[in-house]
Amino acid sequence: MKPRRHARSQLIRLRLDAPIVAMLIIVILVFALFMIIPLASLIVIPIENINFDILKSYLRYPYMTLKPLGESWILINEVDGVKHVIVTWKNYGIILNTLIAASLVTVFTSIIGIIVALIMARMDFPGKTIMRILVIIPLLYTPFVNAFVIFKFFGSDGIISHILQSLGLNMTLEFQGLSGMILAQTMMFWPIVYLNVYSSMLQIDPSLEEQAENLGAKGFKLFRSVTLPLSLPGLASGAAIVFIFSMEDLAAPLAFKVDDVISMRIVREIQSSVSILELSLDAVILSLILLSMAAVWFIAVKRYVSLRQYAMIVRGGRWTPRLHKPSIAGYIAIYGILLPWVIFSAIPQMGVLVYAFTEEWIGVFPSGLTLDNFKYIFSEDVTFKGLRNSLTYATIAVMLIIIIGVSSAYVASRIKSKVAEPLDVLVTIPIAIPGLALATGMIILYGFGPLSDIPVFRYLNPVDFNPAVLLIMAYAVRRSPFTTRAIYAGLQQVSEALEEAAMNLGASRTRVLFSIVVPLIGINVFSGALISFVYSMAEVSTSITIGRVKPIDEGYAPMTAVMYDFLLGGYGAGNYVHIVSAMAALILSVQLLVIALTNIVLKQRYAFIGV
Amino acid sequence: MRLENVSKYFGRFKAVDNVTLDIYRGEIFTLLGPSGCGKTTTLRIIAGFEIPEEGHVFFNGRDVTFEKPYKRGVAMVFQNYALWPHMTVFDNVAYGLKIKKLPKHEIRKKVRWALELVGLSGLEKRYPLQLSGGQQQRVALARAIVVEPSVLLLDEPLSNLDAKLRLKMREEIVSLQRKLGITTVYVTHDQEEAMSISNRIAVMNKGRVLQVGSPIDVYMKPKDLFVATFIGRSTIIRGVVSSQLGKDLYAVKVGSYKLIGINVSGGELSLGEKVILIARPEDFVILDKDTNSTLAENLLYGIVELVMFIGSFKHLRVKLADGQRITVYASPKSPIGEGDEIRVTISPEDLKIYREKA
Numbered sequence: 001m002k003p004r005r006h007a008r009s010q011l012i013r014l015r016l017d018a019p020i021v022a023m024l025i026i027v028i029l030v031f032a033l034f035m036i037i038p039l040a041s042l043i044v045i046p047i048e049n050i051n052f053d054i055l056k057s058y059l060r061y062p063y064m065t066l067k068p069l070g071e072s073w074i075l076i077n078e079v080d081g082v083k084h085v086i087v088t089w090k091n092y093g094i095i096l097n098t099l100i101a102a103s104l105v106t107v108f109t110s111i112i113g114i115i116v117a118l119i120m121a122r123m124d125f126p127g128k129t130i131m132r133i134l135v136i137i138p139l140l141y142t143p144f145v146n147a148f149v150i151f152k153f154f155g156s157d158g159i160i161s162h163i164l165q166s167l168g169l170n171m172t173l174e175f176q177g178l179s180g181m182i183l184a185q186t187m188m189f190w191p192i193v194y195l196n197v198y199s200s201m202l203q204i205d206p207s208l209e210e211q212a213e214n215l216g217a218k219g220f221k222l223f224r225s226v227t228l229p230l231s232l233p234g235l236a237s238g239a240a241i242v243f244i245f246s247m248e249d250l251a252a253p254l255a256f257k258v259d260d261v262i263s264m265r266i267v268r269e270i271q272s273s274v275s276i277l278e279l280s281l282d283a284v285i286l287s288l289i290l291l292s293m294a295a296v297w298f299i300a301v302k303r304y305v306s307l308r309q310y311a312m313i314v315r316g317g318r319w320t321p322r323l324h325k326p327s328i329a330g331y332i333a334i335y336g337i338l339l340p341w342v343i344f345s346a347i348p349q350m351g352v353l354v355y356a357f358t359e360e361w362i363g364v365f366p367s368g369l370t371l372d373n374f375k376y377i378f379s380e381d382v383t384f385k386g387l388r389n390s391l392t393y394a395t396i397a398v399m400l401i402i403i404i405g406v407s408s409a410y411v412a413s414r415i416k417s418k419v420a421e422p423l424d425v426l427v428t429i430p431i432a433i434p435g436l437a438l439a440t441g442m443i444i445l446y447g448f449g450p451l452s453d454i455p456v457f458r459y460l461n462p463v464d465f466n467p468a469v470l471l472i473m474a475y476a477v478r479r480s481p482f483t484t485r486a487i488y489a490g491l492q493q494v495s496e497a498l499e500e501a502a503m504n505l506g507a508s509r510t511r512v513l514f515s516i517v518v519p520l521i522g523i524n525v526f527s528g529a530l531i532s533f534v535y536s537m538a539e540v541s542t543s544i545t546i547g548r549v550k551p552i553d554e555g556y557a558p559m560t561a562v563m564y565d566f567l568l569g570g571y572g573a574g575n576y577v578h579i580v581s582a583m584a585a586l587i588l589s590v591q592l593l594v595i596a597l598t599n600i601v602l603k604q605r606y607a608f609i610g611v
Numbered sequence: 612m613r614l615e616n617v618s619k620y621f622g623r624f625k626a627v628d629n630v631t632l633d634i635y636r637g638e639i640f641t642l643l644g645p646s647g648c649g650k651t652t653t654l655r656i657i658a659g660f661e662i663p664e665e666g667h668v669f670f671n672g673r674d675v676t677f678e679k680p681y682k683r684g685v686a687m688v689f690q691n692y693a694l695w696p697h698m699t700v701f702d703n704v705a706y707g708l709k710i711k712k713l714p715k716h717e718i719r720k721k722v723r724w725a726l727e728l729v730g731l732s733g734l735e736k737r738y739p740l741q742l743s744g745g746q747q748q749r750v751a752l753a754r755a756i757v758v759e760p761s762v763l764l765l766d767e768p769l770s771n772l773d774a775k776l777r778l779k780m781r782e783e784i785v786s787l788q789r790k791l792g793i794t795t796v797y798v799t800h801d802q803e804e805a806m807s808i809s810n811r812i813a814v815m816n817k818g819r820v821l822q823v824g825s826p827i828d829v830y831m832k833p834k835d836l837f838v839a840t841f842i843g844r845s846t847i848i849r850g851v852v853s854s855q856l857g858k859d860l861y862a863v864k865v866g867s868y869k870l871i872g873i874n875v876s877g878g879e880l881s882l883g884e885k886v887i888l889i890a891r892p893e894d895f896v897i898l899d900k901d902t903n904s905t906l907a908e909n910l911l912y913g914i915v916e917l918v919m920f921i922g923s924f925k926h927l928r929v930k931l932a933d934g935q936r937i938t939v940y941a942s943p944k945s946p947i948g949e950g951d952e953i954r955v956t957i958s959p960e961d962l963k964i965y966r967e968k969a
Contacts (some may be wrong), residue, residue, distance in 0.1 A: 005664055008661075502695075505681075508679075
């Protein structure tokens with residue numbers, strides 16, 4: 001007699017006990033309400049209003065054109081013999097410009113990132129430790145103003161031009177528009193690729209390379225046939241983040257005065273809508289395009305890499321790394337090219353500090369060392385409230401993030417069921433979702449969409465009630481992957497047998513969670529939460545959209561929204577860059593504090609990636 | 612305790628295949644088998660960490676198949692001990708008692724009793740990382756017995772210890788079990804370990820239970836070719852049935868020899884059927900050169916290919932005339948060397964016949 005199989009429902013019910021179900025519901029509810037449904041509602045307005053003619057218009061100028069306007073570069077010879085070289089870029093229309101810029105930035109950052117990673121992972125040379133620290137500097141996030149520093153160097157009447165002339169060259173070099181934006185983004189984003197590839201390279205078992213060498217491969221052949229393919233997961237994830245960050249970036253287009261890219265256009269459209277009830281179709285369609293481009297790119301690299309590597313990189317030091325002494329040519333490359341480049345990419349952060357502590361920076365040298373910019377932040381109502389709001393919103397968001405992170409990481413790592421993998425994707429995907437698309441979707445859904453009439457959701461309406469609630473939820477969703485990943489990594493160090501041993505002795509799931517799991521992953525929760533906090537404070541996309549649906553002086557806006565308003569010239573008169581830099585310097589110092597805390601005190605080694 | 616027609620699937624892989632077992636009060640019952648045979652899964656089903664898709668588990672006649680692990684009253688010692696690194700030895704051992712909400716002085720008394728039993732008195736305040744492997748093992752044991760479970764489950768408890776310590780802990784576990792009289796289910800892949808500690812052994816392979824019996828039974832009367840080869844050292848000779856001599860007594864043609872053995876595979880063997888002869892290497896007797904060969908039956912000629920000195924015996928690999936190789940143990944003092952020609956004999960009751968396809 002064949003024994004009867006137990007009912008499936010009974011087996012599933014046994015695997016999911018009450019605490020697990022509760023966690024699962026929390027996570028799904030938060031991500032459904034504040035990510036999936038908002039993004040899905042992007043489609044609502046176009047469906048109601050769209051017709052073929054409108055759709056077709058997106059294939060024409062100003063969205064796309066194959067007959068680009070303008071020049072790639074301009075050479076002006078002045079009568080006195082001075083040559084002005086101006087690098088610009090032809091204008092292919094908003095959508096193509098965005099795609100071209102994102103692709104080029106991805107290619108440039110990938111090349112630079114791979115080379116630097118290879119040198120740092122495989123070469124041993126004096127000054128390497130300093131180099132390793134320098135490389136982290138470009139990753140320190142100073143919203144908006146880092147790009148303004150790059151403009152200060154490469155824009156019109158830039159410091160580079162002054163340097164060229166003082167070297168006796170009778171010329172100036174200036175980057176304008178799209179080319180400046182590409183340069184700035186390359187400088188800002190290359191360490192993302194570097195860190196991802198570097199960590200991939202560190203995880204390569206040295207014997208794999210030694211085996212190849214043993215069979216006769218060396219130099220470039222070894223790199224191309226073994227090292228690079230094995231580093232591909234890191235490269236793919238790094239490149240994916242850079243591509244999405246470039247499309248979303250507002251700092252570089254703002255600094256180089258580029259209006260014809262998607263990100264800039266969405267913000268301007270939201271801002272110029274008379275009320276959010278009349279959100280322009282343009283903003284919605286561009287958000288959809290942004291989202292789908294991110295999705296396509298994301299799916300393309302997904303096969304190379306599991307998402308978890310996006311959010312966090314734990315430096316794997318399992319092997320003794322293979323380190324070579326560089327050849328003479330190698331030394332020249334390291335000190336002649338690598339070192340200057342690394343110092344060069346640290347310029348923006350240094351420049352932000354210069355701006356923050358000075359009164360004026362015209363020409364080459366700044367003048368008027370001062371603390372007034374900081375005094376201004378704390379004395380003026382609008383800036384002080386911005387700072388206070390950001391701290392408050394980020395703190396509340398982090399509390400939510402801890403709940404989301406513990407719940408999702410625990411369920412994903414402990415429940416052996418088909419739910420685990422989709423859940424894992426769900427909680428890490430916010431990294432790949434353009435914040436501007438999310439913001440637009442949230443404004444539609446809760447501002448005037450299908451949910452805005454339901455009484456419970458009234459508190460989420462950014463106009464009628466208070467944008468803070470929606471902003472906090474946006475931060476919580478967008479910045480949760482950092483914490484979730486940290487906790488997930490922690491849970492993988494905690495053998496499941498430790499929990500089973502407790503259950504075996506009579507502890508319920510809840511008791512196991514609080515007496516065994518939480519104490520063992522406490523450090524991971526804390527360090528992940530710190531990272532989420534920093535990047536919630538520095539969040540830009542939803543802050544400058546949702547955070548500005550009410551006028552800034554009503555006091556709801558977070559700090560980054562205030563910074564954006566200043567840079568648009570709304571406040572702060574002539575020294576606005578200096579005041580915004582002072583605000584950025586505050587964010588910078590919080591980041592340094594967090595890095596020091598996690599790395600030195602908590603001994604956690606996470607790379608910082610996030611915008 | 613009883614497992615009845617229990618099956619467990621992992622995806623399409625059947626990890627435990629229709630297992631039925633009775634485990635008696637107070638005995639040490641061992642699940643023995645190679646890795647991946649389903650023995651640990653069976654143990655986890657008893658503990659409640661895995662729910663079988665088919666079949667039932669009974670404790671004292673009560674069906675506990677769907678009962679949560681924390682309600683079963685069984686205590687498990689994990690392969691890697693699973694000591695909580697953030698708790699002291701005392702807190703680790705006291706954990707189960709605290710859950711039972713015992714008064715504090717009671718907890719202290721019982722923890723002290725358990726630690727004394729495993730010989731760890733005085734180490735209460737240490738953390739697991741400050742202990743040696745053997746000490747960690749004892750803490751795990753103390754943590755399990757302190758709650759006075761109805762059943763003690765041990766999952767390869769000795770596999771992480773070095774060889775010497777393993778022997779010592781083996782003895783300690785047995786004497787502890789005798790002292791407490793606690794029903795114990797023991798999982799191991801080490802057949803020597805299983806034989807030395809168990810009252811009864813269940814030999815498992817590919818999710819199935821092949822034989823249940825006392826250590827002597829499974830060693831002397833393996834019911835199955837797998838059991839015969841897995842338990843103890845065996846040597847295999849292939850042949851063809853040539854004639855029936857008694858009820859279970861058959862003559863088997865191996866190359867130019869005729870060997871007499873006992874059919875243990877059940878049923879009648881037909882003439883000309885391919886069979887496998889299994890012998891223990893220590894059961895072969897090496898004949899002196901001058902012994903009259905015609906007097907001995909079950910005689911095999913061969914050339915010694917390899918000699919390995921083990922200590923208590925010499926391990927010989929002997930190539931028979933038809934090319935088959937057998938293993939024979941010789942006295943450590945034996946002068947036999949590689950390349951020597953030897954004759955061995957074996958008594959028919961030590962030569963067991965199995966059907967080639969079981």
